[in-house]
Amino acid sequence: MSRKSKGINAERELIHMLWNRGWAALRTAGSGSMHFPAPDIIASNKLRKIAIECKITKEDKKYFKKTEIQQLKNFSDYFGAEPWVAVKFYRTSWFFINIEDLEDTGKNLLITHKQALIKGLGFFEFLGEIIN
């Protein structure tokens, strides 16, 4: 399976999980020739709107381009949504990371599995169904 297909499958998995918990969720179309920012997923349960940049990796860390996260932030500001990053590492479940919790490496933004365990939220916690 291509890297792109795996990415789309990961997005679809999250969308299934969100609908199963009563949220409306959708994948956004590739930007094509357009230059407007768009997250991978938009979801809402009426009370909360969330914009998600969604990544899977076989490693124990994931880098993001600063422009990518800036665009997520810009879109979310305009739309009135919370900006989140969702990451799935090798054989882990999903972690939801506040973009403020990404580590600035100078060139990129980084989340390691270790930091995700400390700062990230699991799916049900993210949805507010489990209060820590």
Added chain:
Amino acid sequence: MSRKSKGINAERELIHMLWNRGWAALRTAGSGSMHFPAPDIIASNKLRKIAIECKITKEDKKYFKKTEIQQLKNFSDYFGAEPWVAVKFYRTSWFFINIEDLEDTGKNLLITHKQALIKGLGFFEFLGEIIN
């Protein structure tokens, strides 16, 4: 240009128009193997969220499948958005139609150019920038 391409171009035109007026707007991805409802366009200016089913036609009327409008309604209910239909007839600009204003022909739902002129809103009126 294929019918699909023309449809995508029409969606992109609306998205440009919305961003130009300070709204965040995006095209949704084709449902693919997923069975969840999704409108063509989602947009928000923080205060209002709108879900749009978007059509162009060379005729002076446009039919919608009842299931299509029902799915738009369902999605909008879950998401917390206003459901709208945007239609562009032969050589006209965009009309925004409240789904309650579509005519029930028994099998389908219909909007004619004539009815759109009476019941529809123009772009700026739709955004609340012109009050009639």
